[in-house]
Amino acid sequence: MGTFNRRDFIKTVGVATAGLVFKDLLSLNVLEAVQDPMKQYDYKGWEDFYRNQWTWDKKTRGTHGASCTGSCPHYVYSKNGVVIREEQSGDMPLFPNIPENNPRGCQKGECAVDYIYAPHRIKYPLIRTGKRGEGKWRRASWDEALGMIADKVVDTIKDHAPDCISVYTPAAPAGTVAFCAGHRFAHFIGAHTHTFYDWYSDHPIGHTQTLGVQSDSCECADWYNARYIIQWGANTNQTRIPDAHFINEAALNGTKIVSIAPDYNTSSIKADLWIHPKPGTDAKLALGMAHIIINEKLYDEAYLKEQTDMPFLIRSDNKQFLRESDMVEGGSDSKFYSWSRKTNNAVLMKGCWGEEPPVKPPIEPPFLGRNTLTFPKDYLKLGDLDPALEGSFSVKTKDGKVVTVRPVFDVYKEKIMKDYTPEKVSKTTGVSVQVLTKVARGYATAKPAMIITGGGTNHWFYSDVIMRSLLFLAALSGNTGKHGGGVNHYVGQWKPVHLPGVAALSFPKGNAKHRFGQTTIWSYVHGEINDGMKNTALDVRKYLKESLETNQMPLYPKGGKDPKVFIVYRGNYLNQAKGISDILKNLWPKLDLIVTLNFRMDSQALFSDIVLPSTHWFEKTELNSTMEHTFIHMIEPATKPLWESKSDWKIFQMLSKKVEEAAAKKGFTKFNDEQFGWERDLSTLHAQMTDNGKLIEDSAAAQFILDKAPQTKGITLDLIKEKGPQRFKANWTAPIKEGIPYTPFMNYVVDKKPWPTLTGRQQFYIDHKWFMDLGVELPLHKEPLDVDKYPLWFNTLHGRYGMHSTWKDNALMLRLHRGGPIAYLSPDEAKKRGLKDNDWIEIFNAHGKVVCRVKIFAGEQNGRISMPFTPELYTDLIEGSSQSPLPIRITPTHLVGNYGHLRFRPNYYGPGGHQRDARVEVKKYTGPTV
């Protein structure tokens, strides 16, 4: 990093040399004579110089605990106590007839070792001496730093409330033991933790609305099984580097590849068909395809009838589903009807929310709307029932009223036929009728066909509508729940397959006794975000107020208090925050104490009061997994924690000890937590954290997680160490089958158990009032917001040279592109504004401004500017950052928590505060650049 090289490190810390350097070459003269048995050339002895460079005395398992979904097993090589490099271990198990999962990795992962010896490695506890963000510190002892934090924690509980304290960390699968550490600490003191999947706008909320699951995707090896792949707003060659090969290999295997993206991106260049719609018109495009598929009768009628709510009846008078409670005295409001074509009457559909399974399931997994697995197999099979998909029928309600009812499909089809003709769609999207027809027919007729979607579609204000439209395409073509099919997305590191183990370590007294904050709402309210939506028809404040007052969504602290203590670890909250200027202006001053644990000085750490040195990934024992594959693997320490660093797991233990001491000193060891009726005892906090000493070591915690989850029971750290990555034994919505890549939703599609939704089906119609208010009871295209009166869409994308903010401060990565943050603009837009390549530009709107350099990119569409998101605030930006022009904009429907499967659970349902609808102007920056 920077001027650093390993030799400097060696000089600095005085350890033995890591390897020969060029200046030592002369000493090889002596080797020459003795080490050249071949006598081929009289000087070949020199070759030992490079042979020596490729040697090591220690090889350990490792991977990168960044918030990355790669989960790439590596070996870490050390020599004389210095970690020298990493390389993929190449031992991911194989699937027959599928290309190897090896060697998983990327350019960032091959230089993660740089962070160990980086100039901004955090070596000691630091206490701020200047203003927040100034970078002025004094070195402190662990005792002093933790003592200050503990004092503040106890005072805050005593003088305010425990929920004035919060602990933030993202991405459990990337570093599972560490993830649990702060959650467990918060759990025992009564602080709240934070959601992250929604807050990063990564949660595909349309998945939850339609399928009743937090989200689920196939493992990437399953891509190879598809015969037709649409990358829709996804750029796998850039953002999913370890898995991208499966698509290029599928292409060589005869699979047709389509890329849908406004820009000619890294993946478009290898696609058979590149479709470049106008930004934000994805749902229009999808439903244009649906129009052609329906019109040409290319859809799978049997699948729609059995697996979706398409045959369910909607009342024409109030647009509500026809419910049992409408028809029968004492009937359920969560049982619904279809129209039997044989018996010509409305019949109740099996498996709806209102129906209890014959055996009550033992657990309700927090990632599902409900647990339907104890229903018998084939429960959704229609048997003799042939429900109508089309037509208009009359029923008499229990009050004797005659009401017209129509199947969802009939209502939806009418709208699609009317508003989504190829000509209309072409006009809105800019995609020609020829191309639209080609992709519609191609997708509907290839079996199986897959949609891979990503941040490109997922970050819009109406991202849920786009996702629902894509899922509708997959339902029309009968692809969801089939190998090589479905709508799969990989945005966000969200899925610890072995969640029960994570929960057992994080929430020992159960999820019900834990305070889960919703980070978007927390940031929006306490950051007093100006979203520019006031006095528009979509003023979210009205909905937010009601959602909070009726406990549909949570807000901490309760009772209108301000947050006081914010502890962040393994995360860069501030740097990633949408509405960052308001966050700094309004939220930051409310916080009496900001503590960050990290191994590198990121922007969150820079703007903190106390910074604690955590270990680099390679200095501890840790578990690692992802949704991109179904294998769990581990890190073992390549070296002891360097300088004064400690693992997150150990730091929170040490903090708990100091809280014990502070509580005793202040005479405040016990308090009653009324919300849970929990008499909390701070005097035994350390014993609670370590389960009376049983969980002191990171390895003990890791094994505890493995043991407590049915998905990993029987797997041990020793086994992984010896044999390499181990396959999960079970998964979320489908079984794990030997030799076959995981495909989600087979529990419902193959075993035909009810879906975990209100209707027990893939549910496209949502008859909630707020959905009706917004006109999204069905997934129909919504124009992007027209709030910012500026000409260019501001597209913030996942760049190649960083994993969010991580590696954006790595010198080698910066040398391999342009040395600092950039934004891409088309030649036309640049010319209009008199801009040349590499000019300094201002990207601005009413919310904020960022000053960075411009890169002219002929593959970029006119009408937008694209910036790889969230460079560190301190990198080569003259002002602001990518998040500066982006407010938090909450979609009202995301605040629903009182409708069947739509209820708040952490990272399962809640607002993301999506940013993609922001618009900006760009001009040449003429101020000083030094």
Place this chain on the structure above:
Amino acid sequence: MSKESMKMMKTPDKQLTFVINLNKCLGCQTCTVACKRLWTSNEGQDYMYWRHVETAPGLGYPKNRRAKGGGYKNGKLQLSKLPEKESYGIPFEFDFAGRLMEGKKERVRPKPTADWAPNWDEEQGKGQYPNTYYFYLPLMCNHCTKPACLEACPVDAIYKRKEDGIVLIDQQKCVGAQECIRACPYAKIYFNQAVTKSNKCIGCYPRIEKGVSPACVAQCPGRAMHVGFREDKNSGVYKLVNEWKVALPLMSEAGTGPNVFYIPQVLGPSLEDAQGNLTNQSRIPIAYQQELFGKNAARALKTLESEREKRINGKPSALMDMLIGYKCSDMQQISGKK
């Protein structure tokens, strides 16, 4: 070749050969970084990337690489000018500690000011939206059959290994004359100012000797590379180069007999007309790939297209199977497999 250099120019028993499939290259630079962290993290080596990936069409690394010169003309060794230091990009330095640990006001800026770097024109390509085009082109030492560098070396420090055909610069014998740099048409030899010697790709011979694939191959997540010995007629590299003839040398006109071969880019969308309808025309001009890989590029593209068509229609294709490379060991065939 002069009599003196013929002494160094033993005919190897076997020739280590690389095939790079551009259709599978992600442009991710993992090879670049794998190579850098293994071999070139020492003093004097910051600016050099023995292996790098550039965007084609583009200016390349060093800047205007293709116009550099070197190699052979009518069998005669050509020596170019030495590329300017700046054309490689002066490696940016960053003062992280100053801003973050010592409270200096200045943001962490690249020094010198950023206006050129090895991958500066990444993805800029050519053409007008929506018909722009670009692809990724990895480059490395070609371990040539007739290495111009070897002939150019005034002190006979460069030799071609008998056991694997890898071309090496003896780091003891090298006096830093830089004639090899002038001779190499690929601009893949670098002057190390710290030790005043020339450095270049060593074909990862320490790994080869142990039956381990070179880092750029073994670590490529795109699984875009094949490696093996061309004398082994069962090897992928032999079949792709000699039988299927889909793997072609880069700039063969320079006359050095390169041993790195490229499978041209056949995947990719066709051109659009003014109405946004698709045409049958190739987006990347065939003439451009011919400029890089020779006239045979057209025939290679046809073969690739018709073999892929077989898979689209559900018929077998041994070529496509080989390019897919179900197992890494099918793509990496060096003695004493990993």
